[in-house]
Amino acid sequence: MTLTPKQKSPNGQPCCEPLVYPEVDRADAERVAEIANALGDPIRLTLVDVLRKHAGEVCVCELVPLFDVSQPTLSHHLKKLRAAGIVDSERRGLWAYYYVNPDALEELSEWLN
Amino acid sequence: MTLTPKQKSPNGQPCCEPLVYPEVDRADAERVAEIANALGDPIRLTLVDVLRKHAGEVCVCELVPLFDVSQPTLSHHLKKLRAAGIVDSERRGLWAYYYVNPDALEELSEWLN
């Protein structure tokens, strides 16, 4: 990259050479940001952590007592994780089982590296 | 892990065995969530992407024209990234140079893997 000028630019002139454009395109950035955003809450991050560590699927009623929030609030967080594609769920009888979709986390991981 | 019961539990009984607690402790989850949260906006994610790809430091006036937001708004986003420890800045004369702190991204990356 070329370093920026060290002298003040004259009247009305922009101060710097235009920089090359970002390499992530807009849609890609929005997708990765959506994933990061879904992980950007301590409860949701911990949810993903728990689900991940339990290779199988975990019932919601097992998750609720782990957090200091109400059942509807937890349901709301799970919905947001589902909307971002980070987790998915399956219903069996009265119970809903959640599990991590590794692809979404992989998308973020790839961007990071 | 033990799978959850498939029968309805009787009166007042909790439906499931208590689950083991998450392996990330609270402070750790909050820290990683803070990093993810800072990346959870398309503009901020793209900012980090640009700064990362330019090994040196980038002047703010080079960043502003890359986005469809005002200079104060961009300054606000940079502040949030700085607060999360993802970028740092150095002032030289009139110009502020920003650069990525790889440690923060590494923290998130480590949690992901």
Add this chain to the structure above:
DNA sequence: TGACTAAATTGACAAACGTCGATCTAAGTG
């Protein structure tokens, strides 16, 4: 059918967020 359970949805509310225009601070130039 009716009583009960697990989970999702709704509606409300305060707090946080993203944005802008206006202003302020600090530094260079004549």
Add this chain to the structure above:
DNA sequence: CACTTAGATCGACGTTTGTCAATTTAGTCA
């Protein structure tokens, strides 16, 4: 000094977010 420029901060605004209590939906079982 006065003027200009780069960048940060402030104040206001509409929107989104996290939360709960209340309700609804869907399934179980006597």
